[in-house]
Amino acid sequence: xxxxxxxELITTYLFVLPAVLLFVVFSVFPFFKVFQLSVFDWDGxxxxxxxxxxANFRDAIFRDPSWWISLRNASVITLMxxxxxxxxxxxxxxxxxxxxxxxxxxxxVFYLPPVLSGIVVGLVWNWIFDxxxxxxxxxxxxxxxxxxxxxxxxDPKTALLSVAVIHMWKGFGWGFVILLAGLQAIPRExxxxxxxxxxxxxxxxxxxxxxxxxxxxxxxSVLTILGTMQIFDIIISTTNGGPGYHTxxxxxxxxxxxxxxxxxxxxxxxxxxxxxxxxxxxLVQMRLSKWSSRYS
Amino acid sequence: xxxxxxxxxxxxxxxxxxxxxxxxxKQDAASKNEIVVWHWLTDRExxxxxxxxxxxxxxxxxxxLEVYAPSDVYSSRIRASAQTNTLPDIFGVLGxxxxxxxxxxxxxVMNLEPAMVAEHGAWRHQFYxxxxxxxxxxxxxxxxxxxxxxxVPLDVTNIQLLYNKDLxxxxxxxPERPPKTWPEWMADWHQLKAVGTPGxxxxxxxxxxxxxxASNYAFNLMGEQKVLDTYRGKVPYTDPxxxxxxxxxxxxxxxxLLVSGAVTMINKAAEQTFANGKAAYAFNGSWCVHxxxxxxxxxxxxxxxxxRFSNRFPMRIWGGAGSSLMVNAQSPRREEAxxxxxxxxxxxxxxxxxxxxxxxxxxxSSAVALPPILAAFAAHMEETxxxxxxxxxxxxxxxxxxGKGIQSILIGEKTPVQMAQEIEALKKQQ
Numbered sequence: 062x063x064x065x066x067x068x069e070l071i072t073t074y075l076f077v078l079p080a081v082l083l084f085v086v087f088s089v090f091p092f093f094k095v096f097q098l099s100v101f102d103w104d105g106x107x108x109x110x111x112x113x114x115x116a117n118f119r120d121a122i123f124r125d126p127s128w129w130i131s132l133r134n135a136s137v138i139t140l141m142x143x144x145x146x147x148x149x150x151x152x153x154x155x156x157x158x159x160x161x162x163x164x165x166x167x168x169x170v171f172y173l174p175p176v177l178s179g180i181v182v183g184l185v186w187n188w189i190f191d192x193x194x195x196x197x198x199x200x201x202x203x204x205x206x207x208x209x210x211x212x213x214x215x216d217p218k219t220a221l222l223s224v225a226v227i228h229m230w231k232g233f234g235w236g237f238v239i240l241l242a243g244l245q246a247i248p249r250e251x252x253x254x255x256x257x258x259x260x261x262x263x264x265x266x267x268x269x270x271x272x273x274x275x276x277x278x279x280x281x282s283v284l285t286i287l288g289t290m291q292i293f294d295i296i297i298s299t300t301n302g303g304p305g306y307h308t309x310x311x312x313x314x315x316x317x318x319x320x321x322x323x324x325x326x327x328x329x330x331x332x333x334x335x336x337x338x339x340x341x342x343x344l345v346q347m348r349l350s351k352w353s354s355r356y357s
Numbered sequence: 358x359x360x361x362x363x364x365x366x367x368x369x370x371x372x373x374x375x376x377x378x379x380x381x382x383k384q385d386a387a388s389k390n391e392i393v394v395w396h397w398l399t400d401r402e403x404x405x406x407x408x409x410x411x412x413x414x415x416x417x418x419x420x421x422l423e424v425y426a427p428s429d430v431y432s433s434r435i436r437a438s439a440q441t442n443t444l445p446d447i448f449g450v451l452g453x454x455x456x457x458x459x460x461x462x463x464x465x466v467m468n469l470e471p472a473m474v475a476e477h478g479a480w481r482h483q484f485y486x487x488x489x490x491x492x493x494x495x496x497x498x499x500x501x502x503x504x505x506x507x508x509v510p511l512d513v514t515n516i517q518l519l520y521n522k523d524l525x526x527x528x529x530x531x532p533e534r535p536p537k538t539w540p541e542w543m544a545d546w547h548q549l550k551a552v553g554t555p556g557x558x559x560x561x562x563x564x565x566x567x568x569x570x571a572s573n574y575a576f577n578l579m580g581e582q583k584v585l586d587t588y589r590g591k592v593p594y595t596d597p598x599x600x601x602x603x604x605x606x607x608x609x610x611x612x613x614l615l616v617s618g619a620v621t622m623i624n625k626a627a628e629q630t631f632a633n634g635k636a637a638y639a640f641n642g643s644w645c646v647h648x649x650x651x652x653x654x655x656x657x658x659x660x661x662x663x664x665r666f667s668n669r670f671p672m673r674i675w676g677g678a679g680s681s682l683m684v685n686a687q688s689p690r691r692e693e694a695x696x697x698x699x700x701x702x703x704x705x706x707x708x709x710x711x712x713x714x715x716x717x718x719x720x721x722s723s724a725v726a727l728p729p730i731l732a733a734f735a736a737h738m739e740e741t742x743x744x745x746x747x748x749x750x751x752x753x754x755x756x757x758x759x760g761k762g763i764q765s766i767l768i769g770e771k772t773p774v775q776m777a778q779e780i781e782a783l784k785k786q787q
Contacts, residue, residue: 105436106459124786127761187626192617193555193635212618217768220621300621301562305765320429322753323456 099329105319110326117330128331131309132338138225138310139289146229147281150236155266157237158244168241175234183298186227190214190299214300220307227295232288236281243277244270275353283346287339311335391419392694393445397431398511398680399424400647404713408706416700418693439465444685446694450508453753454745457492458500460683461507467686468505472695480699481506485738488513488719490746491677499749508681509698510719512710515676515734515741516569516642517660524637528552535661539608542664546614549637556614558636560624561767564760569675570640571763573663575602576673576742588751594780603773605666606766614638620767632656643734644679647715660733662740676741679716758783 099117101110121128153171157164174182189196192212201209213223247270255265271278293312296302302309302317311331319328398405402424409420423445425431432451438444444465450457460466473481473489481489492508494500522532528549536542546556561567575584579598586592587599609615616636619627624641625648631639632652639645640663649656662672684694700706707718708726717735718724724735744750751759762776771779 104455104459106439106456106465107463193630212620215618215621215768217770298623301564301623303562303564303621303761303764304768305761305770317757320432321757323452323459324753 095329095332098326099333101326103325104323105325106323113326117327118334120327121331121334125314127306127309128311128314128334130306131311131314134221134306134308135290135292135310137221138228138292139286141222141225142229142232142285142289143282146233147236147240147278147285149229150233150281151240153233153237154240154244157241168238171237172234174231177231179231179294180298182227182231183295186223186230186295187214187299190223215304217304217307220300220304224292224296224299224308227299228289228292231295232285235288236285239281239284240274240277243274247273276350279346279350279353283343283350286342286346290335290339290342390417391421392447392690392697393421393423394447394682394697395423395425395431395435395445396449396680396682397424397426397428397451399426401710401714401716404710408701408709411706412697412700416696418697420697439463442687444687446685446688446690447682447698448685449680449682454500454750455753457507457745458494458498458502461494461502462500464686465683466507467684467691468503468507469509469684469695470505472699473506480702483702483704483720483722484510485513485677485719485721487676487738487741487743487746488678491743492681492683492745495748497748508678508683509702510678510681511701512679512716513677513719513735513738514643514679514717515674515737516566516640517674517734517737518663519631519639519641519645519658519660521631521634521637522657522659524549524554524634528554528637532657535659536664537662539664539666543608543612546612546637550613555616555630555636556612557609557638557640558616558619558622558627558630559640560622560627561615561619561764562621562623564757564764566624566640567760567763568756570663571602571606571759572744573672573674574605574666575599577663577665577670578602578667580670581673581742581747585747585749588747588749590784594784595774595777600773600777601666603763603766603776606763607773610767610769615767620764628652631658643676643717643731646730646734650715659730660737662737672740673742674737674740675743676738677743677746678719752787754787755780755784 098110100112100114102113102117103110153167157167157171161167190213192198192210192215195213197213198210201207211219213219251269251273252265255269260268290310291312292310293316296308296310296313300308302313312335315328315331315335318324318331394409396405402422405422409422413419425434428451431449435444435448435450438448439460450460450466457466461468488510489506492510493506494502494504496504498504520532520535525532525535525545528545528551530545530548536545549556559566559570561570572584575598578601579596583592583596583598587594587596593599616622616630619630622630627636627639628641628645628648629652630636631641632649634653634656639658643660649658662674665672682698684691684698688694702720704720704722707720707723710716711718711723711727711731715728715731717727717731717738724732727735758780762771762780765771766773766776
């Protein structure tokens, strides 16, 4: 290799070196450090760690029912979000996609909740769901449904549902924006040609819109699953995982293990297990996404 | 030209690389005449800055205060700095006794006992003994820490039951005769309930507040020795006395004493509820005086010991050092740090801090001129206890399970017996 070529090569590597260094220090190193810590018993302070092998994973899988409860709770919220949040997002996207007055205004309004802080949203909804002076209870009492009033976030029958509602309210704007972008990417001529051929709105939706939107549906679904499974800030600002374990989710359990119990190794093992679950979900989505791309 | 641009860009890239490396280097060492203090006390930030300026004028030593808040952010920063040996000269350790013990065993916290007992124990004697006890490890402690005093209490605190005097008056009760026993409390509550007054509020969404209340009644029902023996594994949680402790919460549920939603409420929200007169009682610490003053200056209330459930043992409340500061054992400015802490805990500085921030001073002499509400809190300092003062403490997983289990009792999901069995099973597993 000529000296000029070598110089160019060195220059190129010098350019990428800072970025690589940052990536290694702040992404690659912590990633492997988590794996290392997961096989140690460590309180996050002591200079020495005790090697425990896979004991932390064994404890998480076989001896910690609260971990499984948290996974179940997150799955329930995720299912509700997939069904209701995304349906709402799709309906709103379909409405705004039409030539209606003030559609830009609606686009902004629907996108407002996602940009708000989860803690702020939680505190506002605390006030809405408050058992003694909450807005929801006032509204219910006002329409003659006083017997339905309750402390929504403290009642084990409604706590998880209430948290899910808050999460869906905060999150539907994401789905709305992506679905709207997908709808607008469908050539208008297709719909017009179908109408000329006598197809009704339902037929256009089911035979043109849905097949062409399949990749977008999968994208929104996987983002919903990954985002909802990692729900945290709303829980912390509303129920703190309670009452009992009724609204505990994986991230709150990891936090309790790390900060509350100073079990860093155990917290890392929970993080790895949780990461594996999310990785599996992502792999399934990638497969489905490829399949849907071919289909559409 | 192209060559020059390339060379310039290469230099910029190298410069950035060096900057990144520089960012990863150790912090700049403070000068000989500067002490660095990391704290989390946002409510005392201005007062501490004022005191730091005063100290610099009187001693020539600059005190650089750095605030990291909220407390979990602060804790993370301290942990990370401990790993890289970049702790400041003075810092605080938040968390369980296990955490402080680990910092001490790792050589990060200096034993201040020699400084405390010097000059016939002058420094030591100025504090409330319970405040010092919070930072003291006695011989043979379960943590394996060498005996000593490892922190300087900046203030003291205790957690009591508060009652709203105006709501008492409105219900036809004598506001100067608060309940002392459980039957008296329930009688008062029935009268309050009859006029539609909501009952007790507390941040029981934060399980440590529940554990604190449960601990009060555990000491009252079975005494300190039996509580500690339970932690040692000598007494099971299925013991009738423990079931009685958990039954206190079942009583609260049956009587409808707890304000709706309090079981998942954070303490800040609970403070707001009590300050706005929407609860007759609150279970809260002496730190509440400042927020209540801010939220409702006309609020008329007083602290009392939680009413006794039994006469077998005295009621004990959680209390001791509120905020404590530790000296970095590896700091080259240890002596300067100790001098500053000695100065900070002298009577005038403590009085100033108390006046400005409504906290109970750790210096007993400064407690003379306290406002009545703080004096009422201070009056019960001798009845305080705290997990950090006990020779043995419960494992965090059990403590969490007790808090969660009590929440389940309060929502009627579990009975005290069921909960006791579950806790005992977990204890055996641990």
